[in-house]
Amino acid sequence: MGVTRRYRGESEKLLVPLLNLFTMETLKIAFVYDVVYPWVKGGVERRIYELAKRLARDHEVHVYGYKHWEGKNEIERDGIHYHGLAPAPKRLYLLGKRNPLPMLRLASRLRRRIGEFRWYDIVDVQNLFYPGALALKSLPSTVITWHEFWGPYWWRYLGPGGLPGWLSERALFTAEHHISVSWKTKHDLLRAGLRKPVPVVPNGVDVEFIQAIPPDELESDVIFVGRLISEKGVDFLLKALVKVKEELPDVRAVIVGGGPERKRLERMAKGLGLEKNVLFTGFLPYKRVIALMKASKVFVLPSLREGFGMVALEAMACGLPVVTLNAPMNAARFLVEDGKNGFVVDESQLSDTLASLLFDKAFLKLIGRVSREISAEYDWDAVVRLLLDVYV
Structure with a gap:
């Protein structure tokens, strides 16, 4: 079953009054987020890039966010028009959490250019850039793309400081048009009281690109790829490797990615006696990441919180089973058919x-x-067709 067929029942039409369904003339589309791929390599940024470069073949596509590059504020790359609204902050994270101050400054720049966005047929703004989403939510062409819905989790994440986040999510409910990247997030939104259509347009994977990359020379038994923050649960993987090592003394794990938790996790690995079993690589070019996956045997995503889990799809396209946690906020577990392409387990298992x-x-x-067979259902080209179906 292809992704378009899998999600066809969810593709409620969002913007019929704005577009001509029958001629499908060139659309003018803006994606809005704070950080921008390839300068920052997270899942949301990657989704925007993969969608934008394919949409740009037939439509006019713009991406708004921080200016990560040198030179002019506006550049064109891969057929995409990039708009740098404010200099990229030196520190995206503060005390292990996303720094909200740069996002507030970026949103103020968006408000100054609100008239510019009225000329777009579609303004696809990502919910996790809350200040920007709030600034644009009232435009008739705005679509809020929900990557996660936190609800009560705000209080666990920030304590009393979670109130602005909780209120921001509820305020976005007043927007007319919504998309969810996962069934879990859609369910969470509807359960929280959103009473508008929420079609699901999932993330995807570039199957052809991945197939063309050969395995890396650095072989491993287990691999993790992701930002090293507490929610990714790398602690659980390290503790599990201690027990695995009792049966497989030479077990080899590669942990790809960087972040505020890296030094602590390296100290933890050493303290657990895993310094010869675990390699921390830091951030790597995408091709090398795929090559390392292909040179491994099992992909582990021990996340407590995932809005989708695009990296799990990429691991599947590399022919790896995915082992992920049965955590309430881990949407990646819905990509795994237990015993078929991986396992959804508790930490103790x-x-x-x-x-x-x-x-x-x-x-x-x-x-x-x-x-591999399941990942092929999520090819980005199929996802783009589904997205256009939703847009029009």
């Missing part, structure tokens, strides 16, 4: 699951083939 997979080479080969 992580070590046994990894050991069982690593000992069963025949099963690894079988589950890898199923992973």
